[in-house]
Amino acid sequence: MISFLLQRLGLALISLFGVMILVFAMVRLVPGDVVTNLIGLDTNITTERREELRRLFGLDLPIQTQFAKWFGGVLQADLGSSLRTERPVLTDLALRFPVTLQLTLFALVIAIIIAVPLGVAAANNRGKWIDTVASSFALLGIAAPSFWIAILCVLFFSLQLRWFPPSGYALFSEDPIGNLKSMFLPSLALGLSLAAATTRIVRSSLLEVLMLDYTRTARAKGLTERAVVYRHAFRNALIPVVTVIGLQIGNLLGGTVIIEQIFGLPGIGRFALEGINLRDYPVVQGAVLVVAAGFVLVNVLVDVLYALIDPRVRFA
Amino acid sequence: MTFFKQLLRSPSILIGGVLVLVMLLSALFAAQIAPFDPIAFNTEDRLQNPSWQHLFGTDIYGRDTFSRVLHGARQSLAVAFLSVSIALLVGGVAGSLAGFYRGWVDTIIMRFTDILLAFPAILLAIALLAFAGGGFWNLTLTIATVYAAPFTRVARASVMRVREEVFVEASQALGNKSSLILLRHVLPNALSPLIIETSLRLAFAILSEASLSYLGLGPQPPAPSWGQMIADGRQLLETSPWISVGPGIAITITVLGFNLLGDGLRDTLDPRLRKA
């Protein structure tokens, strides 16, 4: 098991190194640079001044030297400083990561709160109206784009009912209620498609388990249907559900970009988007690296989980 | 014949197929079906409520939203089909090679795939589009790049499974060349998962196209695109919600169609994966 874990981690590190090279090269291939953006339309700036600014930012060095500098920094937990604000990227990421994490976890919780009871009810009442409702929700929830759901949520919950603020962010440490209120709509918009996907998985894996021998045995023992479902079947049906959810966390992390933009949340996605728009290389590099690291880490965990459930995987 | 009958027996395939077909027909014959010009301004008819004349009302330029949604189907479906085809081709070839030959070919291809998969997809797409600029082809190629990796994975897994089967061993024992074995025996038998993946990826591609267009990285104006229409309608959400609602419904229906088709195909083509 240990060697399996080490092997997975090793592969993950190789992937991350690849991501670093890729993002580093990509931001530099993008036309336009931070100097152009800083200067804007000020046409009195001479070419020499432009070159001088590039030199001061270290953009005149050979690309491999720039990469070596960045990579060396990353090994010492130094992601460099924003070219525009001169703030250390790591400091800003540390401020923004909790927001994205909170959004992701809330989305996950909302998904589970909706999906588990709905999926169980659907499986228990196969073919009845509740099953139809659950299945329709599952199909439509996956099909509707999350940014569209987001703006419909704003229309309904903020503008009509005025229950939640349409955008903005409150720090949990200062205004916990305000924080929860400001996170609710974004989490709902982000979590709905996951809820839909999870409902399907819960329903189908529960149905599978309910048809298995031990469930029948449990029924034969005279246990109530409720006990059968929750105590026996559900636990076993949970395994594929957990794996699917684990895999979805990575997608959620990526999906936060548009949601953070729409709701004005100070998360990593918006940070990266601003970085791309303004050609702030260290910011884009740092943000992508952190999201990729989170994604890779979750994947390793899921792999390990698989291996724990199904020993055959370890030797594959 | 029996195969098609079997396909048609699946309600998922039937409904999904009908939805996709409706969308395809709207896209192909948008010019004939659409009651109004999707681009020309008609400033007297600005921001009209939905009516029998204008099913989804009109936008700020007085253009009929329904006609624009129909024309937008062209853009969305064309990007989706083209990008998924390219991704299928690239990923299918790479994955088959990796799964069939294993060894260093496999290592190189899969490490590269892992890197692409570890890269946050939407950021990858945004960064690529920032590099290349928006527009139809750039959008298509970007989505293709992002989706090539999952296709590689699916193709590899499928090819690896088939490769172990008896008839391949038999063919090898007969002394056939490996490329011939791959093409004649392995690939045809490894296709089902790829077909299913294609259908589901088409649904994802529609969503991705919409998201990127929403961010303004889609086709050049004034070509209507669903994502861009939702973004444009947003500032008038309260007074004229239909501008955003119409294209949103179109996206949902299209994605629903492809998803149902994918589910149905999975049930029919691959009974081992069949879910209760």
Add this chain to the structure above:
Amino acid sequence: MKKQVGILILGAVTLISLGLAQKSGGILRAGMQADPVGLDPHTTNATATRNQLENVYDTLVRFDPKGKIIPSLAFSWRTSKDNLTWTFTMRQGVKFHNGRTLDATDVAFSINRIKDPSVKSPRANSFDQVASVTAPNATTVVIKLKQPFSPLLSKLAFSLNVIIPKEAAATIGTKPVGTGPFVFSEYIPSTRMVLKKNPVYWERDSKGNKLPYLDGITYSYLPDATARSTALRTGTVDWIEYVPAADIATIKRDPKLEVVGGLSANFRSLYFNLKEKPLDDVRVRQAIAYAINPKEVVDVALFGTGGVVAKGTTIPGGGFYSFDDSPYGTPNLEKAKALLKEAGYANGLSLDLKVTSTYDFLRTPAEVLQAQLAKIGVNLKIQAEEWSVYLPNFVGKKFVSTIIGESGQGDPDDYLYNVFHTKGGGNFMSFSDAQVDKLLEQGRTVSKQDDRKKIYDQAQERILQLVPMVPLFHSAQYEGIAGYVKGFEHYSNSSYLGLRTTSLEK
């Protein structure tokens, strides 16, 4: 020199009068479009940084709401006969937020810091003509110039060219310290910036009341325009910047809200690249100008409120030097078609139009122009690029036609010489006309306003004949405020110095 500090503090203390009724304070919650681009005012040109920090600092001189230059930290100034030496006399007893009293060496330090290449200020060139800045004593600043440069005052008044205490320079990018009416308290990126009242601020209102009235300002960041105006309407914030054009009517209708603002100092035009065929032919340019209806552009693309139709060239309407006698503005399609035919394009032509997708007000007019020009057989092919891609292309003159513009200060020279002179830095059209050049050069030397006006009228008439660009509109900028927010005045250069006299009267 330092010994005077104590005396100055004493002076300041005795100057503080007591007893006058104060306007009610409160904390203003302001919804902003974007984060500041760094907190060091000297190293950025970003409007967001300027607007959020200009009330933390003061400048040597400053603009009033109409754009006139008035005293600030310097209460008087004079120039030598040769216009090469400017002497400023400083206000006494002004304190930095760190408690130290401001003196002239801080002014010299601040301007020299902007000039210092290692500081990377994008405005180092603003002071290219400055040979030296010195502080002969605590209350006198002397600026020596290499050659006469009358825009010096407007450069000093630009509210990012602020005076900072020299001992805080190293940390000014994380902890702003100034002399302004508000003290920087906290900044959390993408979340908020908190400013608190400076209880010992030097300035008073016309009745002698201490400024500012507000107890503080909390800026929160709402990048999405629709979300921003929704936040104002739902009472989450008291004040927002950049009200989207689509929402102006809605906010005006709401009895509890107000919109202030309007025309600001800028122009937006359809630029032609005169090096590109067929735009090198003046008849083609005129034909396009005759076919365009700028009023429709404003009504349709800018919701009728996002801009003011351009009546003449680049100078916003209503100004002393603006020229309103343009032959264009009301479409004359017959004339346009005739001109095209004459130029050999009887069957129409196809033209590339490059726009940026980043700013709606520069993108949406493209579709209106496309529809208008289609009527004379000109097929506009729109290509939208993200700002970072667009900008280098535009500056490198890699476009056939494009929609863009610039902001001006107040002098006609800003709007005309820079844009239309053969050597003008903003002449991206490659426009070159000897007659226009001569007139614009003349305008720089003549000082009598009426004579100058005649020269600039001639120049503008000639420019309109040759149409290197079709002026479309002047962008309007609006702030949305709740009814209980009183005393906020909109500045034509879009600065928020008006927050100094704002109060909440709930």
